[in-house]
Amino acid sequence: MPQGQPVEVPKDGLTTRQRRNRPLLMLHTGEMKGKSTSAFGMALRGWNQGWDIGVFQFVKSAKWKVGEESAFRALGRLHDETGEGGAVEWHKMGEGWSWTRKQGTEDDHAAAAREGWAEIARRLAAERHGLYVLDEFTYPLHWGWIDVDEVVDTLTNRPGHQHVVITGRYAPEKLVGAADLVVEMTKVKHPMDAGQKGQRGIEW
Numbered sequence: 001m002p003q004g005q006p007v008e009v010p011k012d013g014l015t016t017r018q019r020r021n022r023p024l025l026m027l028h029t030g031e032m033k034g035k036s037t038s039a040f041g042m043a044l045r046g047w048n049q050g051w052d053i054g055v056f057q058f059v060k061s062a063k064w065k066v067g068e069e070s071a072f073r074a075l076g077r078l079h080d081e082t083g084e085g086g087a088v089e090w091h092k093m094g095e096g097w098s099w100t101r102k103q104g105t106e107d108d109h110a111a112a113a114r115e116g117w118a119e120i121a122r123r124l125a126a127e128r129h130g131l132y133v134l135d136e137f138t139y140p141l142h143w144g145w146i147d148v149d150e151v152v153d154t155l156t157n158r159p160g161h162q163h164v165v166i167t168g169r170y171a172p173e174k175l176v177g178a179a180d181l182v183v184e185m186t187k188v189k190h191p192m193d194a195g196q197k198g199q200r201g202i203e204w
Helices: 016-020 035-048 067-082 106-125 138-142 148-156 173-178
Strands: 025-030 053-057 088-091 131-135 163-167 181-185
Touching (some): 025 035, 025 173, 035 131, 035 163, 053 067, 053 106, 106 131, 106 138, 148 173
Parallel strands (some): 025 181, 053 088, 053 131, 131 163
């Protein structure tokens, strides 16, 4: 595991143990695939630790049945039935506060995205989840549908011990600056460059 070498120890009054266990704001951005996949890998680790997992998808179609959703819903049922792992909630387009390209105006989409963010902010204030996956959340920020300053302020001042991971391209600089962990997926090579289409088990 890479070992960080700080130039100086932060003067935050925290012990080494406290600093190690503080909640993180994480951002997966860049042009290449794998941003959401990596976030869901973190969510699997969190579920295994017994954390309450909340997934919020802002772009993907409600009709697109991704493998991760099926797996996490099954893990949620396992927790409900046996107590193993953590609770799971999965929210996406068509389930209350996501948007769709195919229906309504851009104003409708923007209003729905803002409603979705308002629900997440309420949950953060209530310390509802241990780990939040805000999948494709950078897009409504990039398009100006949700105020970046409000998001950054809410996330950096969230109470309790709540981890947040955000995915998507075009991450605003203020969000990059606020995050504790930022990874940029850079493409070296992709089978689609040679005309190959996405396939089961790899893309969904």
